[in-house]
Amino acid sequence: MLGKKDSTVTESLGGSAGLGTAVKPSSKPVLIWATIGGALLAFQLYVWLKWMTGPNFERVLPGVSDPPMFMKTILTIWTAVICIGLPISLYYFIVRPWRRERRITLDGMLLVSMGLMFFQDPLLNYFNTWSTYNTWMWNRGSWVQDIPGWQSYGEPGAMMAEPVLMNAPGYSFGVLLCTILGCWVMRKAKSRWPNISTLSLIGIVVVWAFFFDLVIEGLFLMPMGLFTYPGAIQSLSINAGTYYQWPLYEGLMWGGVQAGLCCLRFFTDDRGRTIVERGLDNVRGGVIKQQFIRFLAIFAAVSAIFFVFYNLPAQFFAMHTDPWPEDLLKRSYFTMNICGDGTDRLCPDPTIPMHRNGSGYINTEGQLVMPPGVELPKVVPFEKGN
DSSP states (O other): OTTOTTOOEEEOGGGOEEEOOOSOOOSHHHHHHHHHHHHHHHHHHHHHHHHHTSTTOOOOOOOSOOOOHHHHHHHHHHHHHHHHHHHHHHIIIIIHHHHHHSSOOHHHHHHHHHHHGGGGGGGGGSSSOOOEEOTTSOOOOOSGGGSTTOOBOOBTTBSOOOOHHHHHHIIIIIHHHHHHHHHHHHHHHHHHSTTOOHHHHHHHHHHHHHHHHIIIIIIIITTTTSEEOTTSOGGGEETTTSTTOEEHHHHHHHHHHHHHHHHHHHEEOTTSOOGGGTTGGGOOSOHHHHHHHHHHHHHHHHHHHHIIIIIHHHHHHHTSOOOOOHHHHTOGGGTTTSSSTTSSSOOOOTTSOOOBTTSOEEOTTSOEEOOTTOOOOOOOOOOOOO
16 A cells, blocks of 8 residues: 555644555454564563663673763763653653543654663674773663573673663653654655655655764764764774764664654554554454554564664674774773773674683683683594495
């Protein structure tokens, strides 16, 4: 149906556009998405609980370096604004619609789903650390070391450090507002070119999201010191060699995520339901069960978009990093205590093996250090023929 010429585009919930359908679909699609969403939610809750009750729930300290006053001032104000915005967004997108209509709208579902999407934020460092946060901000480390199979080095007090007070609410209403803005761009494009194809419309929002991310991340959030991409490929980066170097492929990856979220919200049916909610009316069990299944399906779609368009390609770039810039290495609040001055580990570099939990590593003297009780593998002689 997206490609049918006779599809009718209408304004629906939250200003979304709808695609008319004539036949009631089976409940199987929405149940499949809801099952995936339920499994993801259970996994996230398990990891978060394990993190909060275990040794990794420890702050990563900023070290000996003191961020400049402008950086501390902006980060403090920005965090306060984000924290204040969370209850306002909860009221606007969930409480107010519920009081008026006794239902949770699509945007309310997206608000919660995008907040839970925050779980995936540090996964770009799964195999190798190439992005860091400013540890001057309040943190309790992160849950990465409690994710099964996690590879990049970390231990309590020295690991990927998530600024929870900023990122948790920022992912919820911040990403939702960006998605709403992207849908506005799509509506304007559809109004300007009524016969525009779906693929071209998606292309427009990808380009918009790229430049929007460049401005927000590359020209604002990174210079103010929220996070860094020290392992970025510098030949493909803006402001290369600085602590705020911004890789162009970051814009492409996040552009893909934002475009996916915009399409999820924009292309709805005449009742304002997304593609993953097809068959919801045929689910038995009452309104509460239907709404919970609806939420799980939307959450699964939001999570899949982030994982496919961002975290999967991010692993490739994590394997092809450049040396960390000196402008970053001299600032202890950006190294998260995992490497560099004050530790016995060299920071990730293409000339040395990648740091892995439980493996040997190259220390600051250029020597191979093996974990206690671990020996180098032995060479087994070939069995000689007769």
